[in-house]
Amino acid sequence: MTRPRRRPPGEPPRVVKHPDDRRQDILGAARTLFARQGLIRTTLADIATQAGIARGLIYHYFPDKDALVDAVLAGYVADFVASLRAWDAAREPGNIDKALADCIVLFRRYLHPDGDLAPGLPRIEDARVQTRFVDSAVDAVVETLGVTTVPAYAAAHRIAIDHVPQTFRVLIHGLIALVRTEPDLPEQVLADIVRQTLRLDPSSSPADPEGA
Template sequence: MTAKGPTRDTPVRTVRTPDERRDEILTATRQLFAERGIAKTTISDIAARVGITRGLVYHYFEDKDTLVDAILDAYVDEFVESVQEWDASRVEGDIEGALTRCIELFRRQLRPTDPLRAGLQRAENAAVYHQFVDRAVEAVVDCFSRTTVEAYALRHDIAIQHVRETFSVLVYGLIALVRAHPETEDRVLIGIVRQTLALGPPPSDPTA
């Protein structure tokens, strides 16, 4: 008896590489978190959206918390990449311009750009949002330490002690202030950075 091949009614299974499948699961998770909220989304929901079994989801991600971690990591990576781009575009000696663009960067990164990021700031997601902020601050301060601080130290004396700790406090503070009081003027935020890092007044300040 001759074996029959697949007919038109036989579903065709799409083969994905591990990276493609992982990205597919993460994309579906983002969509569902944005649509239903993090707490109301289950692994079964995610598997159904992708069109795979729950077991295959667990093959890539241990549990829902691991999926949340992966999504937060992607947002943190985006934040760090923006800091790296800012650092690469700095003009030597133009501290005021660098500070202005840095504040713009923080505002842009903290502005909800998709439903999920907006949802992270809801009260029921406070714990997840604090995880994101903690990771973002750690990664951003690491980036500043390897790039901006080292470059500045080669040309100037750093007038503050406990550099890493000071940057951590500063970044936490900027995030909290911009989130709670988005109406705060850029000149105020720049002034706070100058005072915290002992950079002195801007050159155009007549009291300088």
């Protein structure tokens, strides 16, 4: 007859959690450590310690570290898309200037994770992973804008540019590079660049029911 294992003195009792909750614990621990010390310096053992679990349990949810990294980065993209949808829902119809200003604030918050409201972006030392992450984020943003903001704008204004999705991709990639190389660039300059690139109409009155 097998006797139950006795916990060594001081070892906390084993906590049984739902698999979804345990997976979120692992993702949360990885997210914290990736932001604090980077992807390369963070080991699975570090993540297990942070999550308060045995290292081997991670493999029950993720086949390797690369899969865990991809899941964490996908979570950041999902967070940004959720914030973008919230921004779109809160826009004042017709007030394009305010919509641009608010969007630039949101954009910079995710690129500069040092403020109190920032989500704490991961430190990605691998250029290939960084490129894959940025491409995935830009694709998600363009897709989201394509089913929210762009149709709303088109319902009230003429879209003056051709190749709308491709233009958005070029614009967002360019803004990311610009903010990283010139972090102190005024937000109004960024808003002006967006307005000029997309050839946006001047703001109509916020009270205009036909504005978008």
